[in-house]
Amino acid sequence: MTDESNVRFTEREALFYHNTIRPGKIEIIASKPMATQRDLSLAYSPGVAVPVRAIAEDPATAYDYTAKGNLVAVISNGTAILGLGNLGALASKPVMEGKAVLFKRFADVDSIDIELATEDPQAIIDAVTLMEPSFGGINLEDIKAPECFIIEQALKERLKIPVMHDDQHGTAIISAAGLLNACFLTGRNLADVKVVVNGAGAAAIACTALIKAMGVRHTNVTMCDSKGVIYIGRAGVDQFKSAHAIDTPHRTLEEAMQGADIFLGLSVQGAVTPEMVKKMAPQPIIFAMANPDPEITPPEAKAARPDCIVATGRSDYPNQVNNVLGFPFIFRGALDVRATAINEEMKIAAARAIAELAREAVPEEVAAAYGQNHTFGLDYIIPAPFDPRLMEVVSSAVAKAAMDSGVAQKPIEDFDAYRTELKARLNPTTSALTSVYQQVKENPKRVVFAEAENEVVLRAAIQYRDFGYGTPVLVGRTQAVHNLLTELGVGDPDSFEIHNSAVSPLVPEMVKYLYERLQRRGFLERDVRRMVNQDRNVFASLLVALGHGDAMISGMTRTFAQTIKEVRQVLDPKAGHLPFGIHMMIAKNYTVFLADTTVNERPNAAELAHIATETAAVARRMGHEPRVAFLSYSTFGNPSGRWLDEIRSAVAILDEQKPNFEYEGEMAPDAALNPKVMASYPFSRLSGPANVLIMPGLQSANISAKLLRELAGNAVIGPMLIGMEKPVQIAAMTSIAPDILTLAVLAAAGIAG
Known part of the structure; x- marks a missing residue:
């Protein structure tokens, strides 16, 4: 589950993001020098013939001489795109590119998205089988049930590289990790818990299969679909659902929920009522993972049962079940030992590693991101997606499980060295920046955007608000800014705070403040009034100085030297500091x-x-x-x-x-x-x-x-x-909206300023 439902943006902004700089989200970059004729001769003909012959003699050397060992194919036919349904292979490409970006960002795994224009399971099986020489692993994505079961099983049997349908197993692994910790906190044993699963699609069936493999008894799990309980003898149930049918008198979700210890929801919004929650066992565990809105919200569940533990797929509630906690690191570990499969032992190892990580002392950057709920407990049973320890902890656990279960072709001899190597793969700046963004969400600030009539600046300001970082305070001519907001697709331009220096009621206060500051530096009161009325940087700086904003950003329309000179008319350096x-x-x-x-x-x-x-x-x-x-x-x-x-x-x-x-x-x-x-x-x-x-x-x-x-x-x-005494940022005149947004967030966090 990777929904970010608390993040708002316009359709125009989303399209602009995917189109700006260069279309799409990925590119291919050569990993070897390509500058000279000698480089090209080695990269291609005639030098390339040498590794070709080596691989022909020993296929295993393909991992030594090509990118195969760090390359995953992200494959979809677009029949189950996010929560949008069957929109076709081509429409799934933005999602698959996004998955490739996540592989790289979190685990330094290279990946290529491949969209197959067919709904025939056998055609997909045949196509992917033919690709085996190209890739070190196969990530199936957004393929509808029951075809996804057929495709994944056939590929596992045919291929000697790891295959995983993340919609199934990613959710299963992360939710299983959360359940382990919820049971730990409530003193439950997996063998004794009674579980209700609502939803019988790919993810729900995978979640059920995994928790059974981890010790939950088959007879203690009641699975429901849209027609009610799946019981032995019910007509019209396919083989994948019937594998989880039990002998029970219950026929409805409401009946099944009575006395249940755990609810696993992968169904629809509102499927669970507060009355159902009240009838569950003491300290009930509720994983309401419907996307984008849960079966019951955490506040509703807590109101019904204050003793409950709740997880959802959303980032705006505690305990987010987010697949990015799993799939990058599972493939990382599998690739590093050249595993021939991703088996149950590896998935269980990943779940246990994630669970145990949440119990450890939380790093400072994760604590800052989580605000008050940053220690292991009812509201922190699953690690944050940007916890920098996930790479080494989960990847190592998966690699060891692959070795122990006999599917590793290249065992790791020194795990301490391997963990050090994993740490070196990633730049800690990326995790730190992510936590800074989350920290600002937890403590939103008012940032003054001094050049709001500039489209790049205004895009950044819109994103600053829509992504939940705080309030953008826009400086510019009211109608001009309002018109540009409308052009950029903002549906509620009147909701933005716009300050026009020509008519602002704050001008008298500003003039008084600035004149007292500059009167002994050669400025007359009329000079100061002109500056306040006509200079956007002076006006914006005064908004910050007088407490109408927490930070300020400028620089797109004037040089750095000119901008800082204007800002320094109003704001001083910190005491004892040098800007x-x-x-x-x-x-x-x-x-x-x-x-x-x-x-x-x-x-x-x-x-x-x-x-x-x-x-x-x-x-x-x-x-x-x-x-x-x-x-x-x-x-x-x-x-x-x-x-x-x-x-x-x-x-x-x-x-x-x-x-x-x-x-x-x-x-x-x-x-x-x-x-x-x-x-x-x-x-x-x-x-x-x-x-x-x-x-x-x-x-x-x-x-x-x-x-x-x-x-x-x-x-x-x-x-x-x-x-500076107040956080002020002066961007380069060549900046694009993401650059402006990053500086605004860093200023709001107190890092840049």
Whole structure:
């Protein structure tokens, strides 16, 4: 279950997201150099003939010389797309691309979406069978029942690579993990619980089969479909439902619920009433997983039975059953041992690992995301999807289960080393950013968007509100902003808060405040009034200064230098702080923080030390252990030069301060980042490549940041303005809406500001 029903957006915004930058959500990137003729000769003819012959002699070497071992096919025919039904193979492509993105984001698994234009199960079986040489695993998705059962079973029998229909087993694994913890909290034994399952589709049948494999007795499970209880002898029941039929006098869901310990719902909204919940056993366990609206909401269930434990598929309630907790890591573990299947033992191992993870002390980033409910208990029986420990815990458990059950072709010899390797696959920034977004949802803020007549800015403001981060305070001409909101597909433009500096009732208060501030700096009252009325950055800054907003973002229509000059007319740096800028360069496996890229032209030693300390703090907030390098053209005096003293003095200042992070300098970039070059300096205090780069001056910093953004192809966040008394962000004029939104969220969270 992966519904995010509390997230709102317009249809136009969704289409814009899928169309902007480049159509779709995935692309193919070469993993080897392709720059020279020699590169191309090795990649293709004639060099490619060598691995071809090797694979022909030993098929197992395909995992060594091709991407097969980290490549999963996401396959659908579009007969059961999310909650939309049978819309066809082509319509399922956006969903399958999305699944491919989740594989990569959470477990560094490469995947290709394949949409098959047929509803004939045998045709799908034959097509996928023919693809076996291309892939290391097969993820079936959004295929309706009962065909999905037939297809998955046949493929499991035919193929020697892992096959899993996630709609069935993903939900089953995550719900089973939650049930293990709910039973643990209520002192229940799986062998004794009485379970009612409402719904008899693919997911419900898989959930039922898995909990039975884990110890729930067949006779203790009552399954219902839209016609009532599935009992032995009932007419018109297919083989998949009849496998779960029992001998019972109950004929309705209401009858079956009496005295039940557990309710598993994968049916329809409102199927369960408060009266049914009242008749369940003490401390009832209710998994209402209908999508998008549960069979009964947690507040309704709690009102009927305050002692109940409730889980749903929604992110706006505690205990979300979210498939992304399982499938990326299940395939990760299966691929890493070259498993020939995903069997019951591996699924049970995944469920138990997820359950046990929820019982452990919760990391800071997960605690921040969950607000008050961040310790194991009634409202935290399932880990958060962005818990960074899932990768190593679940993948390792699955890999070990594959080995123990005899389906692993490449057993892992050192699991400690394997867990370290798993951690290195993912950039902790991604998890940290996710938790920051969730943290802001828990504590929404008012962010002033100073350039609301700009379409890019307004898109970001709309997303800021619709995604639940808080209230966007829009600055601009009222009618112009209103018209643009309408053009962007907003159905309720009047619901947005718009401030027009020409007519705002706040102007007298603003003029008084600013005149008192600037009257001894050469400004007359009429000058101040003109600034308030005509300068959007001054007006927006005053909204923040006077408490009408918590943070501010600008920069799309004026240069950074001009914008910060206007902001500084109203807002000061934090006491004892130096404003400066950070660019955050995000690659697949690492992040580098580059400072100061925007403000200080030639920082002195004390300023460089301050910038290093504050940037290290930001890096730590983003999930990284800081390793700071003070960059220069010189590495430890070679070559010598007249610009090195300030850098060396900055290092000496940190020596006296003894900060809680690694630092070193002066260093050329290769000595700071390349392990082979670093090895030439065994006395260096850095334990690994630097991830915080402190530049000697604004010229080199700004040039470097913009070069990396344009040439390296990595994701860039920034510039982030640090050190102001209020969170103010000045975006690059080339920013797109996601860039603006990210800066707004970071400002609201207090990380950038």
